Amino acid sequence: xxxxxxxxxxxxxxxxxxGSGRRMRIKGGPERQKxxxxxxxxxILRRTLEALALPEIEAFFLPVAVEDRALFxxxxxxxxxxxxxxxxxGGPERQDSIANALAEVDRWPGWRVSPAQRxxxxxxxxxxxxxxxxxxxxxxxxxxxxxxxxxxxxxxxIKVVGPEGTIRQTPERQTLWxxxxxxxxxxxxxxxxxxxxxxxxxxxxxxAALVERTGHPVRIVPxxxxxxxxxxxxxxxxxxxxxxxxxxxKKTPSVVEETAAPGRRAESALRVGQxxxxxxxxxxxxxxxxxxxxxxxxxxxxxxxxxxxxxxVTDALLGAAGAGDIGELFPDTDPAYSGIDSTLLLREVxxxxxxxxxxxxxxxxxxxxxxxxxxxxxxxxxxxxAKLLGLAETAVNVKATTTEGLGFTGREEGIAAQxxxxxxMTSFSCPKA
Numbered sequence: 079x080x081x082x083x084x085x086x087x088x089x090x091x092x093x094x095x096x097g098s099g100r101r102m103r104i105k106g107g108p109e110r111q112k113x114x115x116x117x118x119x120x121x122i123l124r125r126t127l128e129a130l131a132l133p134e135i136e137a138f139f140l141p142v143a144v145e146d147r148a149l150f151x152x153x154x155x156x157x158x159x160x161x162x163x164x165x166x167x168g169g170p171e172r173q174d175s176i177a178n179a180l181a182e183v184d185r186w187p188g189w190r191v192s193p194a195q196r197x198x199x200x201x202x203x204x205x206x207x208x209x210x211x212x213x214x215x216x217x218x219x220x221x222x223x224x225x226x227x228x229x230x231x232x233x234x235x236i237k238v239v240g241p242e243g244t245i246r247q248t249p250e251r252q253t254l255w256x257x258x259x260x261x262x263x264x265x266x267x268x269x270x271x272x273x274x275x276x277x278x279x280x281x282x283x284x285x286a287a288l289v290e291r292t293g294h295p296v297r298i299v300p301x302x303x304x305x306x307x308x309x310x311x312x313x314x315x316x317x318x319x320x321x322x323x324x325x326x327x328k329k330t331p332s333v334v335e336e337t338a339a340p341g342r343r344a345e346s347a348l349r350v351g352q353x354x355x356x357x358x359x360x361x362x363x364x365x366x367x368x369x370x371x372x373x374x375x376x377x378x379x380x381x382x383x384x385x386x387x388x389x390x391v392t393d394a395l396l397g398a399a400g401a402g403d404i405g406e407l408f409p410d411t412d413p414a415y416s417g418i419d420s421t422l423l424l425r426e427v428x429x430x431x432x433x434x435x436x437x438x439x440x441x442x443x444x445x446x447x448x449x450x451x452x453x454x455x456x457x458x459x460x461x462x463x464a465k466l467l468g469l470a471e472t473a474v475n476v477k478a479t480t481t482e483g484l485g486f487t488g489r490e491e492g493i494a495a496q497x498x499x500x501x502x503m504t505s506f507s508c509p510k511a
Contacts (some may be wrong), residue, residue: 080428084151086190086195086221086280086379087191087195087196087197087221087349088136088189088191088195088196088197089134089135089196089197089198089199090135090137090138090183090186090196090197090198090199091128091130091137091138091139091143091161091198091199091200091201091260091487092123092138092139092140092176092179092183092198092199092201093126093130093138093140093198093200093201093202093203094140094141094168094172094175094176094179094202094203094434095113095123095140095141095142095145095150095168095203095299096141096142096146096168096175096486097170097172097173097175097204099346104307108492110214110272111146111149112204112308113150113203113204114137114150114256115148115314115400117206117308117314117318118318118321118322119204119316122146122203122204122206122262122308123150123153123154123203124153124154124158124159124291125206125207125208125321125343126201126202126203126204126507127154127161127163127207128159128207129206129207129208129209129210129213129359130199130201130213130260131159131160131161131468132213132214132432132468133160133425133428133466133467133468134217134351134429134430134433134434135199136161136188137150137161137162137163137164137186137188138162138163138164139164139166139169139179139182139183140160140164140166140179140203141165141168141169141175141178141179142166142167142168143164143168143260144167144168147236150165151165151218157333157470157471158378158470160464160465160467160469160470162173162188163463164182164186164317166178166179166181167301168384169340169404171424173275173279173281173282173288175273176200176285177272177276179499180198180269180272182225184269186479188349189503190422192263193245193266193269194264194265194266196264196265197217197220197221197262197263197264197265198262198265198268199213199216199260199261199262200259200260200261200262200263200285201218201259201261202259202307203261204307204308204309205259205263205305205306205307205308206308206321207302207304207305207306207317207321208228208258208260208302208305208315208319209260209302209305211305212228212260212280212299212302212305213260214432214433215299215300216228216232216260216261216262216299217262218433219262219297219299219415220262220263220264221264222351223295223297224264224266224267224287224294225260225261225262225263225264225286225294225295225296225297226233226261226262226296226297226298226299227257227258227269227284227286227296227297227298227299228258228259228261228298228299228305229255229256229257229258229298229299229300229301230255230256230258230300230301230302230303230305231255231256232251232255232256233250234251235248236248236249236251236254244480250298254376255298256288256366257284257286258301258305258307259284259385261284261286263285263287263289265454266288267292267294267450268289268414270292270294271285271289271291271292272288272330274288274291274292275291277290277332281371282492283450285307291317295489297444304320306320313321315473318353327510329457341425343356345505347388347502348500348501348502349394349398349399349500349501349502349503350398350498350499350500350501351393351394351395351397351399351401351438351498351501352393352394352397352497352498353389353390353391353392353396353397353496353497353498353499353501354393354494354495354497355386355389355390355393355396355495355496355498356379356383356386356460356486356492356493356494356495357379357492357493358378358379358491358492359375359376359377359378359491359492359493360376360377360378360379361375361376362375362377363376363379363384364377364383365377365378365450366383366384366385366388366420367385367386367387367388367445367455367459367493367495368379368385368387368388368391368443368460368462368463368476369385369388369399369419369420369421369424369462369463370458370462371460372450372452372455373450374449374457378492378493381410381415381416382408382410382416382417382418382419382420382423383415383417383418383419383420384420385419385420385421386445386493386494387443387445387459387495388420388421388423388424388463389420389495390402390443390495390496390497391424391441391443391463391467391497391499391501392404392420392423392424392427392500393497394497394498395424395428395431395436395438395499395501396427396431396498398436398499399431399434399436399501401431404423405505407423407427407456408423410435421462421466421504424466425466427469428466428468435503436448436501436502436503437497437501437502438467438468438469438473438499438500438501438502439469439473439500439501440474440475440500440504441463441467441469441473441474441475441497441498441499441500442470442474442475442497442498442499443463443474443475443477443478443495443496443497443498444477444478444497445476445477445478445493445494445495446478446479446481446487446496446497447478447480447487447493447494448480448481448482448483448487448488448489448490448496449490451467451478451480452478456478458477460475460476463476466474
C-alpha cells in the first residue's frame with residue numbers, strides 16, 4: 079500500500095432527523111418518535127449512526143425538531159458512537175434542516191483542511207441498513223468528482239400520469255434509477271447548490287437535485303435494495319427481516335471466500351498485528367502518549383511529536399494488513415512530518431486501511447516507563463485511541479508497567495510502547511503496491 083502525505087480530505091455527515099413524518103403509530107398504540115422505535119433490539123436512530131460510524135467520518139450533525147432533541151440526547155447518552163454528535167435545529171422542510179446543519183458544519187472547530195478538501199455525507203436517519211461498502215464507494219466517487227448519489231435501478235415500469243388520471247408517458251425503464259442516501263458532496267459543490275437554491279427559492283426532494291441545478295454532474299453509485307427507508311409501520315417488519323437475513327447469512331468469520339478474480343486465494347478474515355516503538359526522554363519537549371499530553375518535566379525526542387504509543391499502534395495496524403511500517407510511510411527525512419501530531423498519521427492509516435477492507439476489532443497496548451505515572455491519564459488515553467480507531471472503549475485496553483529500574487526505561491532515559499491489534503477484513507480488496 080502506498081500512502082503519500084496526509085489524508086487529502088476530512089469528512090463529516092449530516093443525518094436529517096426532523097421530517098414531518100417522524101412519528102408513527104404501531105398497531106393502535108400511542109404515537110411515538112419513529113426513529114426511537116426498536117429495530118431488532120436497537121433503535122432505528124442508533125442503527126443508522128452505527129452504520130455510518132466509519133473511522134474516516136469524524137463528526138455527525140443531526141437536524142432535529144426542538145421537541146425531540148431531549149429524546150435523542152437521552153438515547154445517545156450512553157455513547158457507543160466514536161464520532162462527536164452535534165444537534166442542529168430542524169426546519170419545516172428537509173431542505174431547511176440541511177441548510178441549518180450546513181451552517182453548523184461551516185462553524186465546526188474540527189476542520190484541519192481547506193474547504194476544497196472537505197466532504198459532506200448526507201444520509202437519511204431512517205435508512206439504518208446501509209452497507210459499509212456502499213458508503214465507501216460513495217466517498218471515493220465524491221472525492222474524485224465532487225458529487226455522488228447512491229441509487230438503484232427501477233424494477234417496475236414507471237408511468238407519468240396527468241391530473242385527469244390518465245397515462246401521459248412511459249419512460250424507458252433502463253434509464254430510471256431510484257435515488258437513495260448516502261449522497262456525498264465536496265463542500266464547495268454543496269455550498270454553491272444551497273446558496274443558489276436560497277436565492278431562487280428552489281425546493282427539491284433531495285440534495286442531488288439541487289446540485290444538478292447548478293450544472294455540476296452528479297455520479298451514480300450503485301446501491302442496494304436492502305437500503306430501505308423506514309417510512310410506514312409496514313416497513314418495520316420488512317427492515318427487521320432484512321437485518322436478520324443479513325446477520326444469519328454472513329459467512330464464517332474465519333475465512334474469506336474466493337472472489338471472481340482468477341487465481342486469488344482465500345485469506346484469513348482475522349489478522350493480528352503487533353507494534354513496538356522507543357523514544358528518548360529529553361528536556362524542552364512535550365510528553366504526548368496516545369494523543370494525550372502528559373504533565374511531565376521532560377518529553378520524547380523525535381521528528382514528529384514523538385508519541386511513542388501512537389506510533390506503536392500505527393505499526394500494529396500496518397502489520398496486521400501487511401502494509402509496511404510507519405517509517406516507510408512517514409519518513410523522518412520528510413520535512414512535512416516535522417513536529418506533526420502523530421494522531422493525524424494514525425487517522426490516515428485507519429482511513430487507508432479501511433478503504434481496502436481492514437477494520438480494527440480490538441486493541442491492547444502497554445507503555446513501559448519508570449516515570450511518569452500514567453494512572454491519572456489511562457482513561458483519557460483509552461478514550462482517545464478508541465475514537466481514533468472507531469472502536470468502543472471496551473475494545474481498547476491500556477496498561478502501564480515499569481522495568482523495576484532496569485535498562486534504559488528504568489534509568490528514565492526513554493519510554494517504550496508495544497501494541498497488539500486484531501483486524502477484520504470487511505471486504506476482499508488487496509492494498510495497492
